[in-house]
Amino acid sequence: MVYKALPGTKDILPPEILLWQELEEKAKAIFSSYHYQEIRTPIMEELKLFVRSVGETTDIVEKEMFSFKDRGGREVCLRPEATASCVRAYLQSNLPLSEAGVKFFYLGPMFRAERPQAGRYRQFHQMGVEVLGSTSYLVDAEVISLSIELLHAFGLKSFLLKLNSLGCFEDKKVISEKYREILFRKKEELCLLCQKRMERNVLRVLDCKEGKCKRLIAELPPTPELICKECQKHFQSLQEVLSLLKIDYRIEPHLVRGIDYYTRTVFELVSEELGAQDALAAGGRYDNLIEYLGGPSLGAVGFALGMERIILALKKSCRLNLEEKCLDIFLITLGEEAGKEGFFLMQLLRKKGISIDMDYTEKSLKAKMRRANRLKAKFVLIIGEEEIKQGNYLLREMSSGKQELLRKENITEELCKRLR
Ligand SMILES: [Zn+2]
Numbered sequence: 005m006v007y008k009a010l011p012g013t014k015d016i017l018p019p020e021i022l023l024w025q026e027l028e029e030k031a032k033a034i035f036s037s038y039h040y041q042e043i044r045t046p047i048m049e050e051l052k053l054f055v056r057s058v059g060e061t062t063d064i065v066e067k068e069m070f071s072f073k074d075r076g077g078r079e080v081c082l083r084p085e086a087t088a089s090c091v092r093a094y095l096q097s098n099l100p101l102s103e104a105g106v107k108f109f110y111l112g113p114m115f116r117a118e119r120p121q122a123g124r125y126r127q128f129h130q131m132g133v134e135v136l137g138s139t140s141y142l143v144d145a146e147v148i149s150l151s152i153e154l155l156h157a158f159g160l161k162s163f164l165l166k167l168n169s170l171g172c173f174e175d176k177k178v179i180s181e182k183y184r185e186i187l188f189r190k191k192e193e194l195c196l197l198c199q200k201r202m203e204r205n206v207l208r209v210l211d212c213k214e215g216k217c218k219r220l221i222a223e224l225p226p227t228p229e230l231i232c233k234e235c236q237k238h239f240q241s242l243q244e245v246l247s248l249l250k251i252d253y254r255i256e257p258h259l260v261r262g263i264d265y266y267t268r269t270v271f272e273l274v275s276e277e278l279g280a281q282d283a284l285a286a287g288g289r290y291d292n293l294i295e296y297l298g299g300p301s302l303g304a305v306g307f308a309l310g311m312e313r314i315i316l317a318l319k320k321s322c323r324l325n326l327e328e329k330c331l332d333i334f335l336i337t338l339g340e341e342a343g344k345e346g347f348f349l350m351q352l353l354r355k356k357g358i359s360i361d362m363d364y365t366e367k368s369l370k371a372k373m374r375r376a377n378r379l380k381a382k383f384v385l386i387i388g389e390e391e392i393k394q395g396n397y398l399l400r401e402m403s404s405g406k407q408e409l410l411r412k413e414n415i416t417e418e419l420c421k422r423l424r
């Protein structure tokens with residue numbers, strides 16, 4: 005019997021892992037230039053944390069969470085996103101807020117029980133940032149431009165920034181009231197689920213993908229027209245900064261994102277390669293969440309980016325270049341004595357930073373040479389019984405086929421010289 009990974013989960017193997025490492029390295033360099041520091045929170049949290057922050061009537065909480073009772077009878081859950089965890093960690097740590105706020109970035113797996121399909125997994129990976137402690141629109145602009153810079157660095161060019169403002173907590177109540185009033189009159193035209201959503205949390209109707217609901221949603225008054233003066237000014241100022249930065253955007257007046265904690269700015273970066281369904285990155289402001297989770301009243305904003313979707317978009321746009329780092333030296337030993345002597349030398353060379361591997365089998369020289377070719381090693385070092393006797397090792401440069409004998413005594417220096 006052969007075991008398989010669970011549905012919606014997958015192994016990330018070589019050579020694809022090289023791409024992941026490359027994207028992560030690029031991202032870390034950019035996070036660092038923006039002065040964000042890494043945070044690693046547990047994958048498992050108390051269930052209530054997400055129910056309370058993401059929202060009881062959201063799809064994530066209603067249908068997509070991996071929640072269960074642990075052996076102590078605690079209700080726990082695999083994190084469906086990282087924002088709530090970051091806020092919890094911040095509040096638990098008593099980290100002081102610097103003047104500019106706390107700036108976190110994170111990388112890691114998230115879990116949602118979605119129907120597996122292209123680019124969507126039950127264990128998927130996000131990288132993202134959270135800035136806690138500021139209500140300034142400049143931070144919104146920073147987070148948006150940071151997410152765009154990441155996509156550019158990854159090699160993605162064609163995507164669209166969708167932008168909206170939901171206003172403050174009070175405005176959201178006004179918007180909900182207004183929408184409920186309008187939709188109530190056309191209740192029968194909504195899908196069954198939305199009829200329920202309308203009663204419990206009308207903004208969730210705006211997440212609906214059903215055609216008939218989408219048509220009704222399009223007729224609703226734009227949220228930016230229903231928000232208070234102060235929130236309008238915040239939104240206006242953000243747009244001015246984006247224009248200053250020459251960042252193109254499109255206002256999507258019914259964009260809400262599928263999470264309850266958002267206030268004011270919400271945004272999505274949508275790939276033209278993947279089609280409009282899937283956002284590559286998305287985020288927004290959540291000015292009430294810190295207080296809602298028991299902390300002080302502080303503004304906050306963040307975004308997350310989906311690694312699997314980025315990789316899918318890169319594959320579709322053919323901007324993939326998976327070059328495995330080639331091996332400096334492939335060591336071939338023949339016979340037991342040579343095996344031990346070679347292994348000893350290999351360990352010395354590894355400590356010098358040389359990438360070297362050997363063939364541990366008893367196969368023939370010919371078979372081992374074929375393997376060296378497949379591995380695209382720069383050099384092959386051959387140690388056989390004859391070589392041990394003479395005190396000379398045979399070095400072959402694979403590109404030219406040039407061979408030379410190197411004295412055993414100064415082999416390390418000679419190899420370092422050739423690999424520099
Ligand atoms: Zn407002």
Ligand SMILES: [Zn+2]
Binds near residue numbers: 197
């Ligand atoms: Zn619907």
